[in-house]
Amino acid sequence: MSPTDQNSQASDLSTTPHTSVDADNESTTHFGYKTIEKDDKISMVAGVFHSVAKQYDVMNDLMSFGIHRLWKRFTIDASGVRPGNKVLDLAGGTGDLTAKFSKLVGREGKVILADINSSMLNVGRDKLRDKGLVQNIEYVQANAEYLPFEENTFDIVTIAFGLRNVTDKDKALRSIYSVLKPGGRLLVLEFSKPEHELLNKAYDFYSFNILPKMGELVAKDGESYQYLAESIRMHPDQETLKDMMEKAGFEQTSFKNLTGGVVALHKGYKF
Amino acid sequence: MKPSNNQADTQLSKQLSNQLSTQFGTKLSDSLLLPQVATATLELIINKALSLNNKSLSFATVAQKTLMLELAELSFPLCFTVDNTSSPVVIIVRSTIECSDCSIKTSVSTLKKLKANQSLTQLIKQDELDVSGDIKIAQQFANIAQSLEIDWQTELAKHLGDVPTHKLLQFGNKITKSLLATGKQLEADISEYLVHEKRLVVTSSQINAFNQQTKDAASKVDSLSARIDKLVANIAGKQ
Numbered sequence: 001m002s003p004t005d006q007n008s009q010a011s012d013l014s015t016t017p018h019t020s021v022d023a024d025n026e027s028t029t030h031f032g033y034k035t036i037e038k039d040d041k042i043s044m045v046a047g048v049f050h051s052v053a054k055q056y057d058v059m060n061d062l063m064s065f066g067i068h069r070l071w072k073r074f075t076i077d078a079s080g081v082r083p084g085n086k087v088l089d090l091a092g093g094t095g096d097l098t099a100k101f102s103k104l105v106g107r108e109g110k111v112i113l114a115d116i117n118s119s120m121l122n123v124g125r126d127k128l129r130d131k132g133l134v135q136n137i138e139y140v141q142a143n144a145e146y147l148p149f150e151e152n153t154f155d156i157v158t159i160a161f162g163l164r165n166v167t168d169k170d171k172a173l174r175s176i177y178s179v180l181k182p183g184g185r186l187l188v189l190e191f192s193k194p195e196h197e198l199l200n201k202a203y204d205f206y207s208f209n210i211l212p213k214m215g216e217l218v219a220k221d222g223e224s225y226q227y228l229a230e231s232i233r234m235h236p237d238q239e240t241l242k243d244m245m246e247k248a249g250f251e252q253t254s255f256k257n258l259t260g261g262v263v264a265l266h267k268g269y270k271f
Numbered sequence: 272m273k274p275s276n277n278q279a280d281t282q283l284s285k286q287l288s289n290q291l292s293t294q295f296g297t298k299l300s301d302s303l304l305l306p307q308v309a310t311a312t313l314e315l316i317i318n319k320a321l322s323l324n325n326k327s328l329s330f331a332t333v334a335q336k337t338l339m340l341e342l343a344e345l346s347f348p349l350c351f352t353v354d355n356t357s358s359p360v361v362i363i364v365r366s367t368i369e370c371s372d373c374s375i376k377t378s379v380s381t382l383k384k385l386k387a388n389q390s391l392t393q394l395i396k397q398d399e400l401d402v403s404g405d406i407k408i409a410q411q412f413a414n415i416a417q418s419l420e421i422d423w424q425t426e427l428a429k430h431l432g433d434v435p436t437h438k439l440l441q442f443g444n445k446i447t448k449s450l451l452a453t454g455k456q457l458e459a460d461i462s463e464y465l466v467h468e469k470r471l472v473v474t475s476s477q478i479n480a481f482n483q484q485t486k487d488a489a490s491k492v493d494s495l496s497a498r499i500d501k502l503v504a505n506i507a508g509k510q
């Protein structure tokens with residue numbers, strides 16, 4: 001499977017909305033606080049990430065005061081990655097986790113950076129190539145709900161700050177479960193619900209007053225950052241996500257709150 | 272009837288401990304991300320030293336191998352992995368109990384002796400170092416560490432100030448410095464933080480005070496936000 005093969009196989013998923021095959025589900029979903037048709041979510045999320053791709057890394061550092069790097073380090077530490085492992089960095093965007101995994105799986109291992117959005121993948125690919133990371137990384141444009149990999153392929157799947165953008169999260173979790181090897185683990189790093197009411201307030205205030213302003217000033221894109229703040233609030237809280245993982249088949253599920261629950265890392269195994 | 276402050280406090284404490292029990296690894300240092308601050312800093316220092324090094328170093332026996340270091344003074348392990356998949360060779364530092372090829376249990380004072388060129392085997396014989404796993408890996412890591420001649424005190428002082436995230440962890444600065452310089456102080460600092468954090472969590476009168484402060488801050492930010500709007504409009508006007 002070469003990177004170019006994969007890319008040419010994938011249609012431009014980011015601009016072609018998928019028709020939902022979940023007949024018994026309602027036809028609407030959330031886009032931040034807005035309720036929209038499910039079929040429209042992919043293209044609207046794509047719009048956000050096409051728009052922020054170039055400024056994504058700078059904004060990430062700025063918005064989280066650089067703490068996202070520590071959250072990602074924590075994820076790598078919890079992954080138990082070993083030389084020779086096959087890792088899927090799903091919704092991997094500009095490839096921060098991929099870069100670290102690539103160094104840890106070694107020549108015998110493989111890391112696949114998968115994202116639905118071609119702009120994010122391109123920024124990621126350029127960044128990793130500039131860092132000289134070419135040996136063991138493949139780039140695949142794919143929707144988390146319909147992963148184009150064989151069953152039982154990966155030792156580790158990570159999805160960092162990606163799941164909340166996915167239209168049908170349950171379907172994505174089932175799809176991830178299927179591509180994990182027995183014994184493999186899923187790590188979901190995502191914004192979550194702060195543990196303390198007072199932190200919650202400070203955080204709300206920051207997200208809705210400061211963050212969109214920063215987006216406007218730095219990335220000239222306040223709207224996308226307003227979406228970001230809203231999508232975080234609409235994302236399932238810690239316990240709900242844990243339940244969702246269990247429903248998708250994951251076992252020994254647990255989560256760890258980071259920075260007071262602003263972010264949580266969920267872990268689950270396929271046995 | 273409104274619950275008394277005490278009742279409310281107990282309820283909140285219960286809630287908190289329930290929340291904690293479903294989490295994996297409930298250590299406070301974890302949620303403060305101290306291990307990650309420490310490993311990020313060490314990684315920076317070691318790889319800077321590697322890039323400046325002009326002695327010939329052999330990585331063959333340790334390529335893609337991981338050494339775990341458990342220091343008596345630290346509540347978390349440090350893992351060092353040599354990555355030679357791309358050039359130059361780099362050392363990745365993590366904090367994980369999984370996947371080491373060799374592990375050493377020791378203390379900071381023994382590491383200082385190692386740095387002063389006492390041999391690994393001497394220290395093992397003196398029971399100052401406990402090695403399990405492939406000892407050749409420990410030996411080679413020790414050789415690399417000795418050749419790099421890092422002035423830890425200066426480097427740590429310099430880089431801890433540089434890690435931007437670290438400045439923003441409210442209590443991180445204080446805790447991390449003691450963590451890396453005088454490890455023993457760590458537990459004391461953590462209990463101090465714990466007391467402080469607990470106080471924040473459980474006292475409802477403080478929550479009320481905070482609410483008031485939030486309102487005050489909100490009105491200040493409203494005016495700040497109006498100024499930013501103006502600024503954005505000005506910039507847009509000039510472009």
Ligand SMILES: C[S@@+](CC[C@H](N)C(=O)[O-])C[C@H]1O[C@@H](n2cnc3c(N)ncnc32)[C@H](O)[C@@H]1O
Nearest residue numbers: 049091092093116117120143144160161162165
């Ligand atoms: C906030 S970014 C996170 C990027 C990276 N993982 C990180 O932590 O820096 C979210 C990413 O999720 C991707 N994404 C959104 N919906 C997706 C889907 N259905 N399948 C795969 N990726 C998706 C976006 O294109 C974007 O690159």
